[in-house]
Amino acid sequence: MTEGPDETDDLHRYTVSRLLSAARRAIDTELGGSVWVEGEISGFKKGRNNHTYFDLVESDEDGRVIAKLAVALWAGNRARVNARFKDSGPIRMDDGVRVRILGPLEIWAPGGRLQFTMQDIDPTFTMELIDSERDRVLALLRTEGLLDRNRACTVPMAPRRIGLVTAVGSAAEADFLKTLHDSGLGFEIVFADAQMQGLGAERTVAAALRSVAREGVDLIALVRGGGARTDLATFDHERIARTIAALDVAVFTGIGHEIDTSVADVVANRAHKTPTACAAAIAELQLEAIERSEGAWIEISTSSVRLLEQEQTRLSRQIRHTTAAVRSRVTLEQHRLDTAAARSARSGRTALRQAGGRIDLLAARVSAIDPARALSRGWSITRTASGRILRHVDEVHAGETIVTQLVDGTVTSTVAATAPSEEP
Numbered sequence: 001m002t003e004g005p006d007e008t009d010d011l012h013r014y015t016v017s018r019l020l021s022a023a024r025r026a027i028d029t030e031l032g033g034s035v036w037v038e039g040e041i042s043g044f045k046k047g048r049n050n051h052t053y054f055d056l057v058e059s060d061e062d063g064r065v066i067a068k069l070a071v072a073l074w075a076g077n078r079a080r081v082n083a084r085f086k087d088s089g090p091i092r093m094d095d096g097v098r099v100r101i102l103g104p105l106e107i108w109a110p111g112g113r114l115q116f117t118m119q120d121i122d123p124t125f126t127m128e129l130i131d132s133e134r135d136r137v138l139a140l141l142r143t144e145g146l147l148d149r150n151r152a153c154t155v156p157m158a159p160r161r162i163g164l165v166t167a168v169g170s171a172a173e174a175d176f177l178k179t180l181h182d183s184g185l186g187f188e189i190v191f192a193d194a195q196m197q198g199l200g201a202e203r204t205v206a207a208a209l210r211s212v213a214r215e216g217v218d219l220i221a222l223v224r225g226g227g228a229r230t231d232l233a234t235f236d237h238e239r240i241a242r243t244i245a246a247l248d249v250a251v252f253t254g255i256g257h258e259i260d261t262s263v264a265d266v267v268a269n270r271a272h273k274t275p276t277a278c279a280a281a282i283a284e285l286q287l288e289a290i291e292r293s294e295g296a297w298i299e300i301s302t303s304s305v306r307l308l309e310q311e312q313t314r315l316s317r318q319i320r321h322t323t324a325a326v327r328s329r330v331t332l333e334q335h336r337l338d339t340a341a342a343r344s345a346r347s348g349r350t351a352l353r354q355a356g357g358r359i360d361l362l363a364a365r366v367s368a369i370d371p372a373r374a375l376s377r378g379w380s381i382t383r384t385a386s387g388r389i390l391r392h393v394d395e396v397h398a399g400e401t402i403v404t405q406l407v408d409g410t411v412t413s414t415v416a417a418t419a420p421s422e423e424p
Contacts (some may be wrong), residue, residue, distance in 0.1 A: 020109045034119060038100045039069065042199065043095055050075035052095070056101070056116065071101070073118040081121050092228035093121075097200035100125035118310040128417040130229060134236040137263050141238075150269045153250040156218045158289035159282060161188045163212030163220040163249070165205065168193040168357050172225040176254065179279035185286045190215045196224045202237035209251070219250045221282065222264065223275035226256030235262035243267055254278025334335055375407040393418045 005069065014022065039056035042065075046052050052073040057065045073081065085092070102120040107113070141147050160178075166173045168191060182188050192208035195201040203221070212220055222244075223283040224232070234240070235255055244251050251271035254277055255262055265271035272278040371381060380412045382390045385401040394414055396402060 014367050016112075017109060020107050020112070026106045027107070031105060034102055034104045035118065036100055036102050036122070037069070038098070038125070039067075040098045041095055043376060044093060044095050045054045050078065054095075058101075061170060069105075069116050070113060071103075071116045071118050077117075077119050080119070084121055084123055087131050092230050094230060096196065097230045097233070098126060098129050107257065126230065130236065131235075132235050134263055137236060137238045137241055138266060139185075141241055141245065141263075143268065147267060149245045150247060150251055150267055153248060153269055155250045155269060155285070157292075158286045159218035159220045160186065160286070161190065161216065162282060163190045163192065163217035165192045165208040165212060165220060165222045166224060166275070167196045170196070170225065172223045172254070172256070175225070176221065176223050176275040176279045180283060181274050183280075183283035183287070187282075187284055191216050197227065197231045197234050201234040202239045206239050206243040209240075209247065212389065213249045215347070217249060219252060219269075219282070221252050221254060221275075221278050223254035223278055224256060224266070225275065228319075232256075235264040237263070241267045242266050242404065252278050252281065255326075281351070375405065378407075381405040 037056065039058050042055045042057045044052070044054040052167040054071050056069045056381065058067040060066050100122040101116075101118045102122070103117045104119075105114065105116050108115050124361075138147070164173070164176065166176070177189070180189075190212050192212045194208035209220060209222065211272050224235070232255060235253075240270075244264060244267045252264075252270050253265050253268045254272045254275040255265060257273050261271065270281065272281055371379075375381070382402050382404045384396065385403065386389060387403075388395075390396055390402065396418060398415050398417050400415050402413050402415060404413065
C-alpha cells in the first residue's frame with residue numbers, strides 16, 4: 001500500500017521548480033559544465049531577435065531517430081559561431097548537416113524543457129565528415145566500376161533537347177538559360193525541379209535525373225549555384241552518384257564551386273565549375289558541329305574545284321595527245337593510202353596491158369572464126385526458111401525452101417532431093 005504524503009520524507013517531496021532545480025544541479029554535477037555533442041541538424045529555423053533553434057538528432061543504421069536534443073543558439077553566441085566558420089571552413093548550418101557543438105545542457109524551467117545552449121562549433125569535424133563520406137563513396141563506386149560508366153555514354157555532336165535538373169526559379173536556372181539564349185542557337189529544354197540542398201535533397205535530385213532521362217533528351221545538365229561546402233555536400237551523396245552512373249544519357253554538371261570537386265562531378269560525363277560554364281559547353285558542342293559542317297562543305301567545294309581543274313588539265317592534255325595521235329595516224333594512213341594508190345595504179349596498168357593482150361588474142365580468135373571472113377574465102381551458110389542454120393542433111397527434106405548466104409548476097413532454093421555422104 002502506497003504511503004501518503006505525510007508519511008514521505010520531506011527530502012523526497014518537490015515542487016515543480018524544486019524538481020527542475022534539482023535536475024539542473026544533477027546535470028551540472030554530472031557534466032561539469034559545457035560539453036561537446038555530435039549529431040545531425042534537423043528542423044533548423046531562425047526565430048525572433050536573431051535567435052536560432054534546431055534539433056540535434058541521432059539516427060540508427062536504418063535512418064530512424066533514436067535520440068533528439070533541442071538546441072538554442074542565442075543571438076549573443078552567433079558572432080562567435082560565425083567567426084569560427086570564417087576561420088575554419090566554408091560550412092553552413094542547415095538540415096542534414098552533421099556538427100559537433102559546444103555548450104551546456106540546461107533545463108528551461110518556464111517551458112519545462114531540456115535544452116542545449118549552443119556556444120561554439122567545431123567546423124573541422126563537419127569538414128572531415130564530409131571529406132570522409134566523399135572518399136568512402138568514391139572508393140565504393142571505384143570498386144564497383146561505376147566511376148567511368150556515364151563517361152562511356154555517347155555525347156551527341158549537336159545536342160538540341162536538353163534535360164535541366166535544378167531548382168526552378170533559382171539563379172542557377174537563370175544563368176544557364178541566359179547563356180543558351182545568348183548563344184543564338186536553338187534548344188529545347190525539359191525541366192525537372194529538384195531540391196538542391198538540405199535534408200532529403202539527394203532523393204529529389206535522383207528522381208529528377210531519372211525523370212528527364214525518360215523524356216528522350218540528348219543530354220542532361222545538373223546545375224546549382226555556389227554555396228558553402230555543407231550546401232554542396234548533397235552532390236557527394238551516394239544516391240545521386242549511383243543514379244548518374246545508371247543513366248544511359250550523358251550528364252553534364254555545372255555545380256558552383258571553384259575549389260572542390262563533388263562526387264557527382266567525378267561520376268558525370270563532363271564536369272563544369274558553374275551553371276554558366278555548363279551551358280556554354282553545351283552551346284559550344286552545337287557551334288563546333290556547325291563549324292565542322294561548314295568546314296566540310298568548304299572542303300567539298302574546294303575539292304570539287306580542285307578535281308575539276310585536275311580533270312580539265314587531264315582532259316586538255318588528253319585532247320593534245322589525241323590530236324597529235326590522230327594527226328600522226330592520218331599522216332601514216334595517208335602515206336599508206338598513197339602507197340596503195342601508187343601500187344594500185346601500177347597494178348592497174350599492168351592488168352590493163354595484160355587484159356589488152358588477152359583481148360587482142362581473143363579478137364584475133366574471134367576474127368578467125370568470123371562468118372564474114374569465112375564467106376569472103378568462098379564459104380556459104382544455108383538456113384531453113386525460118387532462119388535455122390543447116391548443119392546436117394537430115395535437117396531438111398525435099399520440097400522445103402532453103403536460103404544460102406554468100407559473101408555478097410543470098411540464094412533461095414527449093415530442095416529437090418537430099419543424099420547423105422558416104423561413110424569414109
